[in-house]
Amino acid sequence: MRVLGIEGTAWCASAALYDAETDSVLIESDPYEPDSGGIHPREAAEHMSEAVPEVVDAVLTAAEEAHGPDAVDAVAFSKGPGLGPCLRTVGTAARALAGTLDVPLVGVNHMVAHLEIGRHRSGFENPVCLNASGANAHLLGHHDGRYRVLGETMDAGVGNAIDKFTRHVGWDHPGGPKVEAAAAEAAAERDPDADLVDLPYVVKGMDFSFSGISSAANHAYDDGVPVGEICLSLQEHAFAMLTEVSERALSLTGADELVLGGGVAQNDRLREMLGTMCAARGADFHAPEPRFLRDNAGMIAVLGAKMAAAGDTVSIPDSAIDPDFRPDQVPVTWREGDASVARGRGDREREGERSAGDSGGDADRRGAEATVEIAAPDDGNAIGNEGRRVIKRRIPKRYRHPELDRALRRDRTVAEARLTSEARRAGVPTPLVYDVDVPAATLTLQHVGDRDLAAALDERWTAAVGRHLARLHGAGIVHGDPTTRNVRIEGGEGGDGRATLIDFGLAYHTGHVEDHAMDLHVFEGSVRATASDPDPPIEAFEAGYAEAGDGEVLDRLREVEGRGRYR
Ligand SMILES: C[C@@H](O)[C@H](NC(=O)OP(=O)(O)OC[C@H]1O[C@@H](n2cnc3c(N)ncnc32)[C@H](O)[C@@H]1O)C(=O)O
Numbered sequence: 001m002r003v004l005g006i007e008g009t010a011w012c013a014s015a016a017l018y019d020a021e022t023d024s025v026l027i028e029s030d031p032y033e034p035d036s037g038g039i040h041p042r043e044a045a046e047h048m049s050e051a052v053p054e055v056v057d058a059v060l061t062a063a064e065e066a067h068g069p070d071a072v073d074a075v076a077f078s079k080g081p082g083l084g085p086c087l088r089t090v091g092t093a094a095r096a097l098a099g100t101l102d103v104p105l106v107g108v109n110h111m112v113a114h115l116e117i118g119r120h121r122s123g124f125e126n127p128v129c130l131n132a133s134g135a136n137a138h139l140l141g142h143h144d145g146r147y148r149v150l151g152e153t154m155d156a157g158v159g160n161a162i163d164k165f166t167r168h169v170g171w172d173h174p175g176g177p178k179v180e181a182a183a184a185e186a187a188a189e190r191d192p193d194a195d196l197v198d199l200p201y202v203v204k205g206m207d208f209s210f211s212g213i214s215s216a217a218n219h220a221y222d223d224g225v226p227v228g229e230i231c232l233s234l235q236e237h238a239f240a241m242l243t244e245v246s247e248r249a250l251s252l253t254g255a256d257e258l259v260l261g262g263g264v265a266q267n268d269r270l271r272e273m274l275g276t277m278c279a280a281r282g283a284d285f286h287a288p289e290p291r292f293l294r295d296n297a298g299m300i301a302v303l304g305a306k307m308a309a310a311g312d313t314v315s316i317p318d319s320a321i322d323p324d325f326r327p328d329q330v331p332v333t334w335r336e337g338d339a340s341v342a343r344g345r346g347d348r349e350r351e352g353e354r355s356a357g358d359s360g361g362d363a364d365r366r367g368a369e370a371t372v373e374i375a376a377p378d379d380g381n382a383i384g385n386e387g388r389r390v391i392k393r394r395i396p397k398r399y400r401h402p403e404l405d406r407a408l409r410r411d412r413t414v415a416e417a418r419l420t421s422e423a424r425r426a427g428v429p430t431p432l433v434y435d436v437d438v439p440a441a442t443l444t445l446q447h448v449g450d451r452d453l454a455a456a457l458d459e460r461w462t463a464a465v466g467r468h469l470a471r472l473h474g475a476g477i478v479h480g481d482p483t484t485r486n487v488r489i490e491g492g493e494g495g496d497g498r499a500t501l502i503d504f505g506l507a508y509h510t511g512h513v514e515d516h517a518m519d520l521h522v523f524e525g526s527v528r529a530t531a532s533d534p535d536p537p538i539e540a541f542e543a544g545y546a547e548a549g550d551g552e553v554l555d556r557l558r559e560v561e562g563r564g565r566y567r
Pocket residue numbers: 009010011081082083110132133134135136157158159160162163174175176177180262263264265266267268293294295567
């Protein structure tokens with residue numbers, strides 16, 4: 001099968017021919033280059049209306065020269081997300097071409113294409129996918145027939161955040177490569193351990209925020225900080241956040257493969273950080289070659305071929321574009337429906353439980369941030385979990401700049417000790433804190449529970465988590481990372497049992513409804529990412545929250561969920 005793909009969501013007019021038999025891709029692109037500032041939607045649309053027919057023509061001519069008049073078996077196009085006027089040009093061109101050639105039409109989600117190309121090129125079975133593009137930034141994993149959003153930016157896309165700074169400095173678009181070059185130059189001249197320009201580092205569960213980084217970088221520039229230093233720090237902060245959330249997603253799902261996609265993925269420092277993180281966890285990492293990373297029609301043609309082979313084509317009346325098309329709206333027809341990114345986790349957890357039961361013990365653990373060692377009580381007389389301690393060490397992360405890494409490990413250790421105890425005083429079940437060693441970023445905690453909620457997901461426990469979070473929020477604290485892995489469960493078969501919240505390293509004081517709603521959003525995201533039937537446990541969770549908490553927070557949660565971040 002040979003598929004002609006067309007791309008043009010924002011800046012890159014591109015056409016490609018994918019030949020599935022030889023697995024070869026021919027790409028012809030014509031980028032829009034703004035004279036000044038960022039992308040102007042009207043100029044971009046004008047560019048598309050001129051350039052799309054030209055690139056399509058070039059690829060079609062090459063295809064017919066090589067393979068004759070029946071060279072193309074299907075036409076695939078970017079259906080969204082993107083700029084409406086640009087997408088309309090692409091849709092019109094694709095419909096006309098499919099009509100003329102009398103072949104099926106395939107409507108492709110651009111974001112899913114950014115990650116499927118990585119899966120295709122790597123041959124990975126079931127990776128977590130990090131998309132680092134201009135207008136977007138998110139982590140996706142296939143589960144239950146869809147690509148689930150495991151985490152995403154709460155505001156700007158990563159490329160747009162970088163471009164916002166370069167516009168402020170007066171550099172032309174796109175800013176990413178210029179920031180990369182300036183950062184590399186600054187790095188070559190400085191002491192690698194020297195302090196970074198202080199910028200915000202915002203991670204909430206697997207969600208993250210970039211807007212504060214752009215503003216703080218702009219202020220630093222206005223204050224006269226050398227631009228190379230700001231570029232370096234900007235990259236170190238933004239990319240460490242992306243790497244950290246990727247590691248959290250690997251840890252939550254149990255997956256051991258990561259693929260990277262999107263225009264910012266062309267950045268060497270980002271790829272280096274992700275490679276280092278994966279190597280340290282024993283996970284495989286793949287980033288496709290640059291021509292498949294930035295916007296390009298090659299990825300549209302490759303996914304188009306998979307969709308066409310699965311019979312996933314559209315009729316002309318159903319081929320409308322969608323500027324807000326989210327990746328989790330796409331029914332994944334071209335993969336086995338039961339292939340789940342979380343399957344590895346379930347299997348391992350069950351095995352872990354069995355062996356823990358057999359030995360009467362509990363294996364040492366490795367989370368996304370820390371290693372956890374389970375220690376017997378000082379007198380050595382353990383009865384079940386009674387008296388056991390866990391020693392939690394936030395280990396240095398080699399992918400992160402050493403200064404930033406030290407600061408994060410120290411701050412989170414302090415926050416975890418303080419807020420675990422405060423939450424407990426507010427009546428929320430948490431472990432006792434026995435000891436804190438700040439320089440070593442190590443905590444000694446009471447051992448709680450005999451399994452994670454991830455391995456014991458049921459409505460009774462999620463309702464309890466809802467009540468606990470409501471009480472925590474009532475005390476003016478958010479957890480910051482309330483995933484199913486951060487709830488420990490004990491007993492329960494006979495009636496009594498307990499759900500205990502752990503891992504308060506991202507917790508902080510706040511009375512803002514928005515922050516409280518984010519906690520609920522993170523919890524529900526972690527349930528959706530791994531549960532086979534997520535609705536009942538989520539309903540019970542919300543009912544538990546409503547029982548003990550503020551209804552306004554649940555209203556805000558609906559608003560958070562409804563916000564279209566894909567522009
Ligand atoms: C919806 C669609 O139109 C949109 N496309 C898009 O954002 O173009 P993409 O090619 O994936 O990414 C462009 C971004 O990638 C950044 N970029 C390019 N090279 C870079 C580099 N070496 N380092 C950092 N950023 C880089 C640019 O500054 C720009 O912000 C998207 O995928 O979100």
